[in-house]
Amino acid sequence: MNIKDYLWILKSRFFEKRNIVLLIVLFFTFLAILITLTFFYITNYITHNNLSSPLSLxxxxxxxxxxxxxxxxxxxxxxxxxxxxxxxxxxxxxxxxxxxxxxxxxxxxxxxxxxxxxxxxxxxxxxxxxxxxxxxxxxxxxxxxxxxxxxxxxxxxxxxxxxxxxxxxxxxxxxxxxxxxxxxxxxxxxxxxxxxxxxxxxxxxxxxxxxxxxxxxxxxxxxxxxxxxGNIIDTNYNLMYTGLLISLVVLIISFALIYNFIKKKIRYRLTTYGILKVSGYQNKEIFKIDLLENIILSTICFLAALLIFILVYTLIINNLTIFDDMIYTNQIDLNINYFYVLLSYVICIIMIVIATKYLTSKFLNVSIHHMLKEE
Amino acid sequence: MNIENVCKVYKTKNDEVKALDNVSYEFKPRKLYAIMGHSGSGKSTLISILGLIENYTSGKITINNEDISKLKDNDLSDLRMKYIGFVFQDFYLDEHLKAYENVMLPMLINKNIKKSERKEKAIKLLTELGLSERINHYPKEMSGGEQQRVAIARSLANDPEIILADEPTGNLDETNEKLVFETLKDLAKNGKCVIVVTHSEEIKNYADEVLKINKGVLEV
Incomplete structure (x- = not known):
């Protein structure tokens, strides 16, 4: 099978009801990841440039x-x-x-x-x-x-x-x-x-x-x-650690949500996958079908989340008058860091791949007879 | 297809259930076999094992003299693709695909069928089964009998030698039941080995051999 064959199988499934729910969940999850990683980037930046507790010589x-x-x-x-x-x-x-x-x-x-x-x-x-x-x-x-x-x-x-x-x-x-x-x-x-x-x-x-x-x-x-x-204490990493902790918590919750919804999706499709296996499809082929679908859905959601994120972030930054009183604003780079955007996307895809791989392995390794009875 | 002393034991927490007890038989091409028995007699278990979709506890199964007992999952998938077509009571058609697309689905993994030939072959199979006017219809737009014939066409997609049917007329009325049995009979006449599990006495009018199964034991 080539990628066109996989897409042929998927073309009629993209807008299934369950996929719409998954799209919504992925959208909000990815938005949360973007916001969190940007927050982490800013706290990291502030810490490593000693902006939070300026160190004097x-x-x-x-x-x-x-x-x-x-x-x-x-x-x-x-x-x-x-x-x-x-x-x-x-x-x-x-x-x-x-x-x-x-x-x-x-x-x-x-x-x-x-x-x-x-x-x-x-x-x-x-x-x-x-x-x-x-x-x-x-x-x-x-x-x-x-x-x-x-x-x-x-x-x-x-x-x-x-x-x-x-x-x-x-x-x-x-x-x-x-x-x-x-x-x-x-x-x-x-x-x-x-x-x-x-x-x-x-x-x-x-x-x-x-x-x-x-x-x-x-x-x-x-x-x-x-x-x-004089400020003789060392660099205060508390802000960075806070950013890191929040990022990790958000990532864990995101993964749990993604895992849960992919699990529901696979369970719903088990009979379909059973028929594919009866017809001679191997587990790896079914995994690829599922993975391709999840990656396409994820990319669509990520782009939508990114668009909203850029709009809202720009709106907030341009209207934050509180920063006008902070003489250090010109020292904090508040432009969107696209490396972190790319990193967010990569993290999202990795989570999707891990969840899909694990769940398809788990569900496809039962007897086909049981898969067909799962309704 | 040859089965020798095949046993299937289901283990529960406190008990063991012997679904099949030393079943042996040789299934040959150009014949329609009917396997009949009461509920819980083991007939669905038997056909699932014959279709390589259920494991068995002990015994030996050969297809074209190839012992399948030590084959891994991927090899069994290949065997199913090459030799076995399965028809189920619930049809299991993909509601998102049209009739000809459902028939094309198994062809995607068959390297012997070129991409350009798939649609044509699917349409030909549907036409042979009297479904030329349903080619572009979705399952929900068809009757039960028509859906089952689409499922039969799908089972024939890769031209297998063995067709297994598990209660294929269980959800159909009398007219459609006869239609389906006639179709299966024609397949047997055309060289296939067709094995049907059914409650229906009607099958006796079509089957070359009727096998009875009772409490996991095949009565020849």
Whole structure:
């Protein structure tokens, strides 16, 4: 028998009542799988990009009963894995009442922190670099993506800071280091000249790698500093595990549903299969007929579920204003990941194949006489 | 087809039921055999075993001198395709297929029948059985007698040597019953070995040999 023969046998059966029920069950099952795997993809993405609990390379050392001076800073910087130590504040909020712009200013202490996208790095005084998608606002109102100043339009813009005019000479990739859309860098010296730029109690220590933070914290504590803060805990996998657990539960329930309905379908067809066997059909041929039918039905259902999924998902994402207040939205890739769509399809087909194979083996290995009596 | 000392024992939880007890017989071509007996005598079990659709507990069955006892399921399927056509009391036609499509169904697995010949052969079989006007009809559009003749045509699809019929007229009226028996008789005259299990006394007017079975024992 070739595939045309199988299709010939199936052509009149596709719209049997039981198949309509199976179609509906498969549709909702596959929709659930698509939603779940997308959810898993998003939680996985958030976890592995450390978006749920952003991990900072900074450790904050509280210096009590001591003056922060160059000697202390040098001692800190001598610690293994420390890039720099500074008593400058990590940022200052600057509000310009005329332009109503709110900028978070940061000192550029390590050029490697920022990846320049357009223009150049700071070379002179009164220069600044700002995010490539720049939004000089305090986010009190809903963030509208149309208000971003992007790319080349950022360069040349001026910022009025402490009655001084700074010129933006370059843009950097804020998304990469999880900076807000209004965080700009100026030189260390320019920053120091700003009021309240120096912190008298806290030393900021920058570590070279996330995994070295614990060791650096340990070394600093040996120097006699007891109060050290910073997000030193490791990546929080809870969100990803939650996504994984939900995915597994949905997959198990889906498989159980698919198995149950295929079982009912085969039982209903047992007499038909009995006649085929009487006529000389082997079990493998009957299995292929059933499998082909189930794969065709599954593919139809999957495509229908995918269509609905894309429509609804796009509608939700385009209308989610809650995300407008989250400055990290531009860091989460919320586009549909078609690899996961393909993965969903493959998982669905695998479930269909396993259920069909097992059930046809189980039901076809009884005597034909019993198959014919099953009504 | 030759059966030697064939036994069939059904085991229940507390008991054993001997459906067939050392049944031996040789069935030859060009003959219509009738197997008759009361309900529970073992006649359906016997014909199921002859049709290779039921296992047997002990004994030997040969078809064209080939011992089938050690054959696996796939080999038995091949044998059924080549040598055996089965007709049932309930017809078991596929309600989704037209008459000629039902007849074509067994041909799909027969490599000796070309795809282009299938429909033509099916129509020819139906015509020979007086169903030329029912070729494109679905089973629900036909009478019981017509459906049974479609089932007979289907059993002939791969030109088997042996036709087995299990109560083929059980659901038919007198007129259709005679029609079916006449058809089976014609098949025997044309060289087939036809074995019919039936309650109907009418078969005695057609059968070359009448075998009686009682409590699993074949009385020749």
């Amino acid at each position: 900074n450790i904050y050392v509280y210096v009590e009963d001591q003056i922060i001076n160059d000697e202390l800073i040098k001692e800190m910087e001598a610690t293994n894995h420390v890039i720099y130590a500074t008593n400058l504040k990590s940022s200052l909020s600057i509000f310009n009442p005329q332009s109503q712009e709110n900028i978070e200013l940061k000192p550029l202490l390590d050029e490697a922190e920022t990846t320049i996208k357009k223009g150049r790095i700071i070379e002179n005084s009164l220069e600044a670099i700002c995010p490539n998608k720049f939004y000089p606002d305090d986010f009190r109102d809903t963030l509208n993506s149309n208000n971003y100043i992007k790319g080349n339009k950022v360069i040349g813009k001026t910022l009025n800071i402490n009655n001084q005019t700074f010129k933006i000479v370059g843009t950097y990739d804020a998304k990469k280091i999880r900076n807000s859309a209004n965080e700009c860098y100026i030189s260390e010296n320019d920053f120091k000249s700003l009021p309240n730029a120096i912190d008298t109690d806290i030393l900021t220590v920058k570590v070279d790698k996330i995994e070295n933070r614990r060791e650096v914290a340990r070394e600093i504590s040996k120097l006699g500093f007891e109060r050290i803060e």
